[in-house]
Amino acid sequence: DQQVKQNSPSLSVQEGRISILNCDYTNSMFDYFLWYKKYPAEGPTFLISISSIKDKNEDGRFTVFLNKSAKHLSLHIVPSQPGDSAVYFCAASGNSGYSTLTFGKGTMLLVSP
Amino acid sequence: KAGVTQTPRYLIKTRGQQVTLSCSPISGHRSVSWYQQTPGQGLQFLFEYFSETQRNKGNFPGRFSGRQFSNSRSEMNVSTLELGDSALYLCASSLGGTGKGNEQFFGPGTRLTVL
Numbered sequence: 487d488q489q490v491k492q493n494s495p496s497l498s499v500q501e502g503r504i505s506i507l508n509c510d511y512t513n514s515m516f517d518y519f520l521w522y523k524k525y526p527a528e529g530p531t532f533l534i535s536i537s538s539i540k541d542k543n544e545d546g547r548f549t550v551f552l553n554k555s556a557k558h559l560s561l562h563i564v565p566s567q568p569g570d571s572a573v574y575f576c577a578a579s580g581n582s583g584y585s586t587l588t589f590g591k592g593t594m595l596l597v598s599p
Numbered sequence: 600k601a602g603v604t605q606t607p608r609y610l611i612k613t614r615g616q617q618v619t620l621s622c623s624p625i626s627g628h629r630s631v632s633w634y635q636q637t638p639g640q641g642l643q644f645l646f647e648y649f650s651e652t653q654r655n656k657g658n659f660p661g662r663f664s665g666r667q668f669s670n671s672r673s674e675m676n677v678s679t680l681e682l683g684d685s686a687l688y689l690c691a692s693s694l695g696g697t698g699k700g701n702e703q704f705f706g707p708g709t710r711l712t713v714l
Contacts, residue, residue, distance in 0.1 A: 575642065588644070592641050
């Protein structure tokens with residue numbers, strides 16, 4: 487049973503426009519959420535995170551929104567750049583003392599010039 | 600601050616052999632987690648070590664094992680390799696706490712090919 491779901495395997499966006507990547511989770515014990523970006527043949531790179539006590543966190547061009555009632559989060563990239571083309575993973579962790587990360591299967595973002 | 604390093608970067612083995620992968624975490628990080636990435640499956644959690652003890656384990660067979668040393672460096676071992684073990688194996692380190700303390704930083708991975 488997938489506890490973290492990224493339902494869009496891929497997304498294509500034009501340079502300069504907004505990219506919106508979505509993620510849904512089922513486990514109500516998750517209270518910390520992260521986004522990672524991954525290029526081929528490299529390890530994932532941490533992008534941005536959000537605690538469940540917030541509904542928005544912003545870092546430069548990247549903003550993550552959290553809707554706890556809907557168990558949904560999204561990553562907005564504005565403006566999108568060709569260098570943003572990569573696979574984006576959503577991850578979640580709980581607060582039970584210590585916790586591993588549960589990852590979604592990823593969304594491949596392609597930003598065209 | 601140096602990042603997470605993994606060795607070797609690439610490995611080719613044949614079925615039935617065993618393999619050991621190594622991971623050096625970021626200095627000060629006491630938690631090391633291992634993940635397997637295969638096409639279409641995302642990152643699947645193998646196990647996590649903290650202060651030389653395995654704290655969490657994913658749903659992988661006993662052929663997959665690991666350990667952590669006193670300097671927080673970790674090794675992962677896969678015995679009796681199968682074709683399906685071909686994957687990118689990723690190591691991640693963190694402070695080992697909850698919330699922000701569980702922000703994991705990944706190494707470049709070891710690409711294992713089993714022939």
